[in-house]
Amino acid sequence: MADTYKSILERMKEKFSELSGFQVNETSDIGIRMRVLAGEIFSALTNLEWLKRQIFPQTAENFQLDLHAQQRGLTRKKSTKSTGTLKFTRTSPLDYDIIIPQNTTCIAHNCEGIFNQPLYFKTTQEATLKAGQLEVSVSAESQDSGAKMNTAPKTITVMSDPPAGISAVINLKEFTGGTDAEDDSQLRARLLQSYKNIPNGTNCAFYKNIALKHEGIHSVSVLPRERGRGTVDIYIAAQGSVPNPEIVQAIQKEITDLREINVDVQVHTATLLSLTLTVEIEIKPDYTFSEVKEACESAIKGYFYSLKIGEDVRLCAVGNVIFSVNGVHNYSFSGGLSHDKSIDKKQLAVLKSVSIILK
Numbered sequence: 001m002a003d004t005y006k007s008i009l010e011r012m013k014e015k016f017s018e019l020s021g022f023q024v025n026e027t028s029d030i031g032i033r034m035r036v037l038a039g040e041i042f043s044a045l046t047n048l049e050w051l052k053r054q055i056f057p058q059t060a061e062n063f064q065l066d067l068h069a070q071q072r073g074l075t076r077k078k079s080t081k082s083t084g085t086l087k088f089t090r091t092s093p094l095d096y097d098i099i100i101p102q103n104t105t106c107i108a109h110n111c112e113g114i115f116n117q118p119l120y121f122k123t124t125q126e127a128t129l130k131a132g133q134l135e136v137s138v139s140a141e142s143q144d145s146g147a148k149m150n151t152a153p154k155t156i157t158v159m160s161d162p163p164a165g166i167s168a169v170i171n172l173k174e175f176t177g178g179t180d181a182e183d184d185s186q187l188r189a190r191l192l193q194s195y196k197n198i199p200n201g202t203n204c205a206f207y208k209n210i211a212l213k214h215e216g217i218h219s220v221s222v223l224p225r226e227r228g229r230g231t232v233d234i235y236i237a238a239q240g241s242v243p244n245p246e247i248v249q250a251i252q253k254e255i256t257d258l259r260e261i262n263v264d265v266q267v268h269t270a271t272l273l274s275l276t277l278t279v280e281i282e283i284k285p286d287y288t289f290s291e292v293k294e295a296c297e298s299a300i301k302g303y304f305y306s307l308k309i310g311e312d313v314r315l316c317a318v319g320n321v322i323f324s325v326n327g328v329h330n331y332s333f334s335g336g337l338s339h340d341k342s343i344d345k346k347q348l349a350v351l352k353s354v355s356i357i358l359k
Contacts, residue, residue: 003045009038057191065184065191072194073209076187079145080216082178083244086123086156089135090167098129098165100138105160106169108151119149121156121175129166140171142178147239147305149178176241179216202260210258211236211251211267216243219308221270221345232265237348240305242269270309273343274352278335279322280359287327293356295325304351313341313349330359 012034013024024031054064066076088100100123108119120143127138142149156171182190190212197205204222211220211234218239226233236243236251252267259265277300283292299321307313315333322331334357343349 003042005038005042008041008045009035012038057188057195060188061184065187069187069191072191074187074191074194074213077179077182077213077215077217079181080177080179080238081145082142082149082151082175083124084121084140084151084171084173084175085137086121086140086169086171087135087137088127088129088163088166088169090129090165091134093132093134094165096131098163100127100129100136100163100166102126104138104163105143106140106156107158107160108155109157119151120144120160121149121151121171140175142175145178145181147178147180149175150241151175174241177216177238177244179218179239207232207234207255207265210255214243214247214251216247217251219270219311219348221309223345227264227266230263232259232263234265234267235270235309235346236267237270237309240307240348240350242272242348268346270348271344271346272350273341273347274350275304275313275341276336276353276355277318277351278333278355278357280332280334280357281322281328282330282359283327284329289358292325292327293358296322296328296356297354299325300354301351304349307349309348310343310345311349312343313337315340332359 016022016024016030016034024034053059053061057065057068060068069075086106090098102123102125104123106121108121121140122143123138123140125139127136129136151171151174153172153174154170156175157169159166159169194205194209197203197208204224207222208220211217216238217236219237221235223233223235225231234251234255236248248267248269252265255265255267279296279300281292281296283289300318303318303321304313315337318337319331319333322328335355336353341349
């Protein structure tokens with residue numbers, strides 16, 4: 001905004017001097033009134049500028065952006081919890097059953113959340129370790145929501161309140177499905193896309209919009225006639241993972257109720273294509289390898305985390321996020337992915353592992 005409080009006040013003083021022939025005394029009654037009035041005018045102009053930004057979805061923010069989205073039948077996605085399986089074990093069998101209560105809490109080690117707080121996970125059902133057996137697997141979910149709750153295999157190994165008779169716990173597979181709440185930029189992109197591709201009840205945009213409005217869904221690929229005429233196949237993915245079966249079932253049910261007559265629509269999870277990457281880096285003076293290495297790993301994971309179904313992996317894009325890390329002087333790819341990777345419309349590229357080596 002061009003006008004500031006000072007510029008408004010100066011213009012008022014100049015106009016007063018022009019019309020009256022006298023300079024304004026700062027301590028006079030008129031001088032005080034001018035400062036008060038200039039402040040109110042500046043406040044009104046500031047509010048007007050804010051209002052102008054909220055009129056259009058391209059510049060609206062927060063609640064006002066939510067209102068624009070609601071006009072298109074869209075709502076901001078909330079954060080979701082990660083889910084997986086915990087295995088509870090003993091070192092020797094017993095001759096009686098052990099009950100593992102629902103909401104048994106476990107903690108991820110070597111994996112800390114924001115403000116260095118540990119990550120908590122809890123079982124979602126009661127389970128029984130049968131007499132004579134050494135292990136039992138139980139479905140579990142994160143206590144909090146967000147992408148930070150997606151944990152690697154073998155990181156959940158601490159029981160907050162161990163059930164009597166249970167020796168250890170571990171997650172043999174990663175916990176996935178945790179997503180952050182949709183921010184303004186993500187909601188705005190989805191909103192503007194809805195203006196470009198108007199759903200008419202029969203086109204790809206119609207099916208895509210239905211799937212994308214569900215919590216935890218990051219990308220959707222719609223393939224008409226994949227199984228012949230009168231068929232539509234929909235592939236869905238979360239950020240860097242596949243969604244929970246419950247979400248797939250919910251989307252399938254909604255689409256089945258809304259689909260065209262005599263059209264067979266099936267909802268599938270995307271096929272995960274795991275890729276590995278080894279990068280050699282040169283670091284600038286005054287930087288330590290450990291801090292640059294950690295930042296590079298985080299940047300690369302963030303790039304893969306942002307990929308959508310069918311989106312190709314570009315080494316130049318990976319290199320760009322590496323080079324943007326403070327302390328990186330140069331880099332080269334020395335193992336794993338060595339060229340651009342074309343991704344099928346049913347696939348989602350995910351990062352299996354990344355190794356950062358000092359040149």
